[in-house]
Amino acid sequence: MPHADLVFTNGPVLTMDPARTRASSLAVTGERITAVGHDEVRELIGPGTEVVDLTGRLLLPGFQDAHVHAVGGGVELAECDLTEATGVEDCLRRVRTYAEAHPDREWITGGGWSMECFAGGLPTRQLLDSVVPDRPVLLSNRDHHGAWVNTRALELAGIGADTADPGDGRIEREADGTPNGTLQEGATGLVARLVPPSTPRDRIAGLLRAQRLLHSLGITGWQDALLGSFNGMPDPSDAYLTAARDGSLTARVTGALWWDRDRGDEQIPGLVARRKELTHGRFRAGSVKIMQDGIAENFTAAMTAPYLDGCGCATANTGLSFVDPEALRGYVTQLDALDFQVHFHALGDRAVREALDAVEAAVAANGRRGNRHHLAHLQVVHPDDLPRFAELGAVANIQPLWAAHEPQMDELTIPFLGPRRAAWQYPFGGLLRAGATLAAGSDWPVSSPDPLAGIHVAVNRREPGSADERVFLPEQRIDPLTALAAYTAGAAHVNGHDDAGSLLPGRLADLVVLDRDILAAPEEEIAAAGVERTYVGGELVHAR
16 A cells, blocks of 8 residues: 555544444545554555654544534624623623724624523613613523513614514513513514624634634534524525635535425425535535424423423413424425435424424335434433334434533423423433434534533533532433444434544544543543544644
8 A cells, every 4th residue: 555644653543433443543645544453554654654643642533513503603702702601790791891892883792691690591671771771782692592682672673562472482571561681582583683794704704713613622524503594693604605615614514404484395496406506515505404493491492291380380381383293294205305304403392203203204205215314402302202213213413511400401491391301301311222323413602512521411411510419310321432423423424424423444534633532531521631633634624
């Protein structure tokens, strides 16, 4: 064989190949792996070969993210960032500081605030008025299913006590019906439509900013979970296509085209056209995103039984199914026949069931076409539906960071689900035991994009560094190798990157080097590991 361009020696090398999980050396020629083994790989070292001595550091397949909003996250990094805010006063301080630093901004936008910072999870317009009274403010919450606005924003949007709630959302109100400053789900669009749109230049800058961050975390590919315009959020498609054409897109990206829930199957020909238009180089758009429900914290996740009130009594609210379940079955059957992958947002147990029913209808009509449909979030899954994932070939797309005790879970979720249903949350272990394929993602900027933090929580069911020693539903923990597989081979499978996700000769050299072997370290120290190098197609895209 000719000499390799790049050789890693003195491993460990974790291959994610069940037939041979470990090696100590790996060679790369061009963009592909040419050898995996031990001392014999050294024979491929020539005068022009770059040699990386791992000296005990772990080489493994590059991480992939199966559900992320990279362009939006990158744009938000340049806006008013509340992701690290620890309470009401800290949020207000950060908003005031940002507004004072940007006096020419017509609108103050950004987000990342946590619901537990505010009484009942509902920040008020008066709080924002106290720091920005003269300009409109729109700040998305951490999960981007709600927004905090000031009085000026409500006035510009014409939202008052007589404004009806939209069918897909809710305006939180004061006692007399006046909007209180929190908008849920589709109601955010009533204000967001007025925000000056980001420019193509903003979106390209956001994409490249996000790509640098994701590469620094060892991520070599991802699925962007929303290509389209929604609730005032701009369509990131042009940024990806531009970067793919000019070569600045170094990651491998699959895009999920947004399903407009206010329309029906008449939009399918347009999706077919966009799939063709948006396929270039390392970017392709072969998935369709259907948001079937909302989130549990604002009681819009679709449940099979009613939410409880603060006294533990059943309410009349079972959440929202954004797409009629019967129509959903028809839409998914048509999309599947056209070889689209369907990427469901399904958080409540009713939404999970409706999505699985739709996949079942597609399989019955079309047979198994290998389109790798997947259900993301899976916060509450009825035990009866766990085996259906394997039966239908539906992939469980998990966001592990959410499966831990923290204020939003303990104060704003568990009391309103009740103990029986709360025990069905994030059933990673149950899905695995039922034979489901697991893929993992972050939903960044909803939560951290760091795969090592996600793996830590999947294994420990505790947040890294948390002083809370309680383990969240310990029977749902998964082992470290399974968690790693979800972030490598599993996510690569969902993203359609069949030449990535494992280290075998002939596969793409999408690689990450960690500063330690996390499989040889205590499980409670997984999140302490760091990324030293990231390669895509044999090219170094990040070095610490």
